[in-house]
Amino acid sequence: MAMRFHLDGHIHSAVAAGLRRRGIDVTTAAEVELLGADDEKHRAFALAGGRVLVTSDDDFLRLHAQHIAHAGIAYCRQGSRSIGEILRSLLLLHECFDAEDMRGRIEYL
Numbered sequence: 814m815a816m817r818f819h820l821d822g823h824i825h826s827a828v829a830a831g832l833r834r835r836g837i838d839v840t841t842a843a844e845v846e847l848l849g850a851d852d853e854k855h856r857a858f859a860l861a862g863g864r865v866l867v868t869s870d871d872d873f874l875r876l877h878a879q880h881i882a883h884a885g886i887a888y889c890r891q892g893s894r895s896i897g898e899i900l901r902s903l904l905l906l907h908e909c910f911d912a913e914d915m916r917g918r919i920e921y922l
Contacts, residue, residue, distance in 0.1 A: 814912040816885075818903065819864040821855050822848050823891060828867070831900040837907055840864065852876065860884045865915050867903065877919050885915030889922035898922075 817838040820829055824841075832839045840862075842848045847855055852872045859866040865885035866873060873886050887906060889899055902922040906915075 814863065816907050816910060816912050816915060817862065817864045818887070819845075819855070819859040819862065819866050821866060821868045821870060823869040824867050824889075824899070825896050827896045828899050828903065831896075832903060832907075835904065837904075856881070856883055863912050865906070865912075867899075874919065877917075883917060884912070885917070886919045887922055888919055894922060 818832060820839060820841045822842040826841055826843070829839045829841050842850065842855065845858060847858060852870065855866060856873070856876060860883055863884050865887050866883060867887045869889050869891035874888060877883065877886060887903060894902070899922055906920055
């Protein structure tokens with residue numbers, strides 16, 4: 814199954830636009846009415862849809878360390894990468910892994 818993404822409120826919407834231009838399925842927090850929602854709601858939404866959660870929120874690293882189920886996390890430390898760099902990293906993930914490969918895994922962008 815092809816990898817799909819969910820961008821939380823920390824990731825710029827231009828990343829979603831870039832992914833969509835390349836035919837990749839992506840949702841954003843604003844689009845699914847999760848802007849400002851707590852981490853658990855984002856995690857549950859992404860897990861239910863088999864979506865890799867793209868975030869710069871350190872709290873998701875703690876969730877992973879606690880072995881809480883997730884469909885995958887793509888983590889980028891806030892301010893460490895440009896929009897283009899984040900987009901290129903996600904495109905590489907999409908090319909190299911499928912949804913099952915990412916289940917329960919963190920990739921650092």
